[in-house]
Each structure stands twice: as structure tokens, then as C-alpha cells.
Amino acid sequence: MALGSDRSLSRRDNALFFLCVLLSVAMLLRPAFGNRVAGYVRDTVMRPFLWMQERSEQSRATRSAFDRLRAERDSAAHAAQFLSSLRAENQRLRSLLGLEARLPVPYVPAEVLHQSAPTDGRTLILSAGSRAGVKRFDPVISAGGLIGVVRDVDRDRSLAMTWTHPDFRASAFTMPAQVFGIVAPALQLTGSDQLLQLRGVAIRDSVPNGTLVVTSGLGGVYPQGIPVGTVIGQASEETGWERIYIVRPAANPENAEQVLILRTPHDSSVARAFPGDTAP
Amino acid sequence: MISIRADRGRLWAVLALLVVLQFAVRPDLPYPRVAPDFLLLALMLYAIRSRPGVAAVAGFVVGLAVDAVTPARVGAGALAHTVVGYLAAWGRAVFFPDNLLVNGIVIAVGVWIRNAIQLLASGPGVGGLPMELFVWSPLQAVTTAVAAGLVLLLFQRWLDIRLDT
Secondary structure, eight states: OHHHHHHHHHHHHHHHHHHHHHHHHHHHHOHHHHHHHHHHHHHTTTHHHHHHHHHHHHHHHHHHSHHHHHHHHHHHHHHHTTHHHHHHHHHHHHHHHTOOOOOOOOEEEEEEEOOSSTTBTTEEEESOOGGGTOOTTOEEEOSSSEEEEEEEEOSSOEEEEETTSTTOOEEEEEETTOOEEEEEEOOBSSOSOOOEEEEEEOTTOOOOTTOEEEEOOTTSSSOTTOEEEEEEEEEOOSSSSSEEEEEEESOOTTTOOEEEEEOOOTTSOOGGGSOGGGOO | OHHHHHHHHHHHHHHHHHHHIIIIIGGGSSOTTTSOOHHHHHHHHHHTTSOHHHHHHHHHHHHHHHHHHSTTSTTHHHHHHHHHHHHHHHHTTTSOTTOHHHHHHHHHHHHHHHHHHHHHHHOOBSSOHHHIIIIIHHHHHHHHHHHHHHHHHHTTTTTTOOOOO
16 A cells, blocks of 8 residues: 555656656746746735845945945046036037937946856846836946846836847947947857857958947837947858957856946937938 | 744745845945845745755745846746755755855856846846856956855854754
């Protein structure tokens, strides 16, 4: 009897295990279903835990960042002394060229809630959500440069897809040569450096090492001029239709603690930023 | 009966403490990439005291929570934690669970297996798989095993074990 009961328990154990594996595989194979479930869990069960983590991050940031912030404030105050003259000069040059004033980009500061999973860094939980005005596809930057883009938004938190995520893409160009391309993560099975690739560069264009790569503003997600990284070499391209450059990223999502979410004014027209003769 | 209920209550208290450590204390620790994973530690402490089926379900629930906050590839965390929970429960039959070193090694191996499955199921990343598997994951496994040793030493009566160090 005991043996039969043990056997029955063992069968039930195996059945439960295979059911859990099946559900996990279903979520892996159907990302839309998996993301819906994850979003629901994040917004309900995980809400108090994330709140706890957010309070902890804020208190740590307050303690550890005080000296750094004071130094940054002093540097900013020193730089601001020249701001008014630079503004006046910029305005004069813009009026000479017939350009309107630069569009302001409002932003929301947020803490990064890092997790313990090994894939942390491909996505980041940020401590600002729709209540702070964050929307899907808002760009996320740090002091160094581009981090990623907001993928999902809850009431008090948002989820950012960073440049280390396999699905990440951004239109970019080099400065000062203005060679255009698409930035994507350099996915690799071996190696240890976290790098980006500048793909789709025309075969006639060449980019020297050390060139700065910034977002181009094309595509309407990222504003122009956010630093992406620096070119450090060229990758081999088998088909010979394009050049691919290796880019060392300007900012690392795994080390980011505070970020800025740029609130792109999706509903506003950008036509006023262009002079009359080039407007469509 | 009352004793069993009290033991279960103490176990749940330790597990709750580990969950609080994960979300309230872990963010304060330096090097988040290698800081101990208290959530996985809680799962393994629960799993080695449960039947494999129950441990698999517990693993799935913990994995789903991990996927919800790290949704690079939803399902990878659930799969990895399910397998680790199930194996930890089965493993109880083959290792001597009252030895501190053995407990530490089992938990370290659990962390490494979880990371390996989650990384493989999530697809290639920018950091390179060998670096993740042979540098970062072992470091996290060691820190988690050390945390497990401290928890077991502090709460050995609550967890109803006699440690043979």
C-alpha cells in the first residue's frame, strides 16, 4: 500500500514538473502571451516588492551620491557662467541661418531597479511610470549616453529595453563625417566585451577609429545627438554590400543607477524646427 | 502536530526574511551582478524540504516573478527555476543535507544551473556566454553559497537541521 502510495506521489511529482516546464516553454515560444503574463504579475504580485526595492534604491542613492552630486553641481555652476553668452551666440547664429529655436526635450529622472537574474541589463525596471508622464517608446539615457527605450509602462514604473537586448535598433550617424547606419548589439557566443555594431554603412564610406556615433533622429524615437559610442574597429562582412563597424558603447545599462527618460512630444509637430524653404 | 506547524511557521519566517533581503538589502550591496541571490536561496531551502512536484511548482512561481522583473525572454526564468527546484528536491535523496559544506555546494550548483538554463533559453547576448557561465555565474554562486551558510548557521534550529561542519 505504502509502495503504491509512493508511486502515485512520484507520478504526481513528475506530472507537476512537466506541467510547469510546458507552461514555461509556452511562454518562451509565444512571447506575446509571456509578456502579457509578466506584465500582469509585475503590476499585481510584484508591486509591493518593487516598491520596497525602490525605497531601498532611493535611500542608497541619497547616501552614496551626495558627494558626487555636490561635485557635479559645482561643475555645472561653473559651466553655467558661460551659458548666457553661448545662448545668445546660438540664437544669433540660428537667426542668421533662418532656423527656429531648438525644440526643448522634457525629461523624467528615474532610479534603476536592478535584479539578480543573469539577463538583467537587457531590460531594466525604472522607478517612473505613466503617472510621471512616461510613455512607450520614450528614450532612456544616462550621463554617459544612450541606454535604451521604454517598452512597457505601468502606473508607477516602466520597463526599458536597453541596447544589450537582441531586438534593439537605433538609427545613428557618425560625427563629424555624418555617415549613417543602424546601431544594433553585437551578439556573440564568445568574447567578453559588450559592444555595439554600426551596420548598413554604405561601402563607399569609411569611418576611422575614435569617431563618435550619435543618434540621428530618424525614425522619430530618439532625438538627434544622443551619444551612442565610439568606433573602435571594423567587422568583417561576408556579402560585401555594407560596412559594419564595432562601436564601444558610451553607457553601460548594467552599471546605470539613475537615468533620464526623455519625454518625446509624440503629439507635437516638429515642422517648426525646420526653416520655411525645407518644410514639406 | 503543533510542533510540525511551528516548524513550518519558522521555515516560512526564514523564507520571508530572505525575500525581504532580496528586495530591501540586495540593492545596497556592491556589484549587483555577483551579489547573492536570496530569492533562489529561499527557493532551494524550501525545495530540499518538499516533494519534487511541489518544489517544481514553487520554482515555477519564483521563476515567473523573476521573469516579471527581468523580462528579456519571458519563460526562461520560469523554466530555469522549475528545473532547479525539482532537482534540489530530488537531490535531497542523494546528498547528506546536514553538512554545511554540502549545503553550500548544492546551493552554488543550483545558482550556476539556474543561470546556465536562463542564459541558454534567452539566446545570445552582448557579453558572450563563456564570460557569463565561467566568470560571473560562479562568482554569484559562491556569494549565494556563503549567504546560505550564514543563514543555515543563524537559523539551524528554526530550519530543524543539525549542522555537521
